[in-house]
Amino acid sequence: MSIILSAIKSFRSFSGIYNFTVGNAIMLVVACVLMYLAIAKDFEPILLLPIAFGCFLANIPAAKGTFFSINPAYVRDLTGTVKPTALLDFFYFLVKSEILPPLIFLGIGAMTDFGPLLANPVSLLLGASAQFGVFVAMVVAKVLQFSIGQAGAIGIIGGADGPTAIYTATKLAPELLGPIAVAAYTYMSLVPLIQPPIMRLLSTHEMRSTVMEQLRPVGKLERILFPIVTTFVIAILLPPVGPLVGMLMLGNLLRESGVVERLSNTAANELINICTLFLAVAVGASMNAESFLNLQTLYIIGLGVIAFGFSTAGGMLLGDLMWVMSGHKINPLIGSAGVSAVPMAARVSQKVGQKDNPANFLLMHAMGPNVAGVIGTAVAAGIMISLLGH
Template sequence: MELNLTQALYDLAMSTGFVTITWQQIVMLFISFTLLYLAIVKGFEPLLLLPIAFGMLLANLPDTGIMAPQGTAIDPITGKEKIVPGGLLWYLYQGVKMGIYPPLIFLGIGAMTDFGPLIANPKTLLLGAAAQLGIFTTFIGALFLGFNPQEAASIGIIGGADGPTAIFLTSKLAPHLLGAIAVAAYSYMALVPIIQPPIMRALTTKKARMTVMEQLRPVSQTEKIIFPIVVTVIVTLLLPDAAPLIGMLMLGNLFRESGVVGRLNDTAQNALINIVTIFLGTTVGATASAENFLNFQTISIILLGLAAFAMGTAGGVLLGNLMYVLSGGKVNPLIGSAGVSAVPMAARVSQVVGQKDNPRNFLLMHAMGPNVAGVIGSAVAAGVLLSLFGTH
């Protein structure tokens, strides 16, 4: 009896995760702890960084099977094949794999977004387009480093600073890179206040940064209602592959601006986007298992993502400089940095950097134009890359 008890205790001890955990999984746990620290203590993009970090933690605890796919096995009693259920997060992950969650996130973003500043100053659409420079330059750089076109496109989209778009495109083109790309995209979005200001100051003069822009004209409700309809029609006719993202973004915005579906608008920008964010963040984080994440390829993606983000910021600022010159000094080039679609953080950074040189400068609403244009621009860029390199 004593021998059996000892054996049972030994078997129990050997079945615990403490015995089977690998050093790679331990490293990944510490990475997840770091991301949790940044989300909770530093407040960096917590709504998505926190579930991503916790999903990463769950996926790297051994023997949980929480991301195990559904499979089949032979029943030892009947000898017949039976279905073995998958893990909880594997089932929730199907919403990412099938491209469902990112468009639903865009629905909520559309319901929260005021396109008024962009409608009032349509020229800022060009700044949003210029900030997509990082996507395409990094795409070329990734090709030179040996990534295939699908992988390079997924890495390049990090430069759009739009997490849902990056996840949507990567799930279609290179799902094996999803964990690394999602972590890079959301980490750099969270670090906007640190990464962007040095680039903005290096590419502008103090005189240009001090520029005070004229107040934006009022935008009518009619204009705000027509805008999402027109954008949907034009962009979808040009790029059918962009329809899921652009369509949901503009539907959410139409909920907001129409004034007749208050309940739908409230659900889209609160309950729905919050639920989908939990599912999206946790399952994307769970794809960052040790075997998928700890390799040279991931390091390359992190570095290329930083380059993409920096180039996107630079592209917007450089076009801002050109507009400053062509307008006779009426456009502050700092608003170009907001062309990356980290809404509204990038617009706030434009405001903060501008006020350091001129405390009377209020650039926030002007920067919101290129900022929301960047959301459209990144979705359009994703549509271009998907039409070029996706399977049809």
């Protein structure tokens, strides 16, 4: 009998049931809600589904040593080299070591058409104005007693650019990488839920119904010179973000050159899909109860909402001004696409615009501010790292 009782006790401890906590239960519910939003509501499932399942794995107690460490401070081998210890730790290591964000930017560049931006350069102003939330959240974070470096890293969430937020956090606040990455990618996934109320609040039916003129054609020479010139200017002025911008523009040059179709297709499909899967699962797996359910993390999640909301509002308000100054020729909804969630924010501008005017086709117009937002967020990150880095 004692042997049986001992075996039962050992199994209970080994199975993880013994270590199951209320925090685990809360986070498992959160994971299931996120999976529901991804599957049933189609809220950017490419990001949200692997994030949700990563969170699900990390909060099954038996999985802590198998899939993901509670606090992945990797063990050292006999040579003193720090190595990951569990499956998802390897994914997380690729995030912390700044490997995945530039590779994802390479894929984004290969997928992105900068033509709408080149055809309508005023889009750069909308992309810049949509960084407003970055600085608002930074100020609020400093008031909440975060260090200036931590505040800068938290503020970048407002750019709605996951890879840039992760890259900035590794430079300025590596200790906050988990919650910052979670906030950035979660809000990117929830763009269709968060942005429309702000867009409707800051515009009228007449504004949203505005039909814009067709964009001019953009020549091949412009398309080829743009990534080369942009890389040189940004990398020489803001070296810290040179790797991100360089990979973004390399991907775009592969696309626009027309001579390396195999490389362009690989970057835009297989490479970015693999990197996104690894990064999203690792981000979700950092949402374990022990590190996630605390006041500091809740502050960061709240600041992410502030950052994202003010960034959307900044783009919309400049869009409103442009609507007036252009004689009602610019639809202000494209301003909300100035956050760099490509192409999610542009699609939201299209959907909201068509609800007020079914003849409205804003997608290509919104892509200008959208891709400008990618560059704008990278510039904001470069400024933060240059001024606040040690």
